[in-house]
Amino acid sequence: MRLALCTEPKALATAMVSAVMLGLSTLTAAAFDRLLPPSVAAYDPANEVDVELVLAVDISQSMDEDEQQVQRAGYVAAITSQEVMDAIRYGPTGRIAITYFEWGGVGEHFTVADWMVIEDEATAAAFAARIAEAPLRQVQRTSIFSALERAAMLVTENKYEGMRKVIDISGDGPNNQGGAVTEMRDKVIAAGFTINGLPLMMKSESSAWQAMLHLDHYYEDCVIGGPGAFAIPVRSKEGFADAIRMKLVLEIAGLMENQSMVVPAQARKPVSCAMFD
Helix, strand or coil: CCCCCCCCHHHHHHHHHHHHHHHHCCCCHHHHHHHCCHHHHCCCHHHEEEEEEEEEEECECCCCHHHHHHHHHHHHHHHCCHHHHHHHHCCCCCCEEEEEEEECCCCCEEEEEEEEEECCHHHHHHHHHHHHHCCCCCECCCCHHHHHHHHHHHHHHCCCEEEEEEEEEEECCCCCCCCCHHHHHHHHHHCCCEEEEEEECCCCCCCCHHHHHCHHHHHHHHHCECCCCCECCECCCCCHHHHHHHHHHHHHHCCCCCCCCCCCCCCCCCCCCCCCC
16 A cells, blocks of 8 residues: 655645544544543533632631621521622523631631532522521631632532632631731632632721721732732621622622722832731
């Protein structure tokens, strides 16, 4: 048999494609899957969602039982609200994957509501019920470092394929255990996450050391980051539910809080992120 050499680029490309297709025609579907990278072979369109959203909620000792109750009720009301349902419904897939865990010090992470797809009122109500029915806990320390690490791991280990990966972290104090919060923040952002913050400043300014710290500034400078990242401070128990609802709508819709694009130079002093690490 004589073999003719293909000297034209187009002819060469056609010959190569023909050879590949001839080889593939003898493969079974299972054998073909084994040739693909695991992430491609295992892809399931049923697991595609608009966003993989982690709700990471502070339960450190500085959060008293009344504040924890307000926090829980705020999340339950927001998740089942019409505004949040509309944000989900109008997304490209009309579905989000969401989980809710509580955190304190290093290794103190408690999954209250495991991963679930929300796509309608029934699934939203089922997820909210898990949060409402779980017992309250309280722990000693505040490791934002560890909470961010755990949140990123929860996303990495799940089965969903989100167009965006968002960590929504709330807290009423700075990082005080585990390592430099900016180190973990930067690591998580580099992995493709957006970190949004909910600094809780609900205590009276006359008695709360958080007021001296400017916790909202701490979250802005030391905790949040990634594409479209934002923080919404909560300054009263009455405003908690509205803040959560607004935050979830922005996160699910992939929008950024309405902020001025012009930031005056030296508007405020930067926060020292390593102050409590």
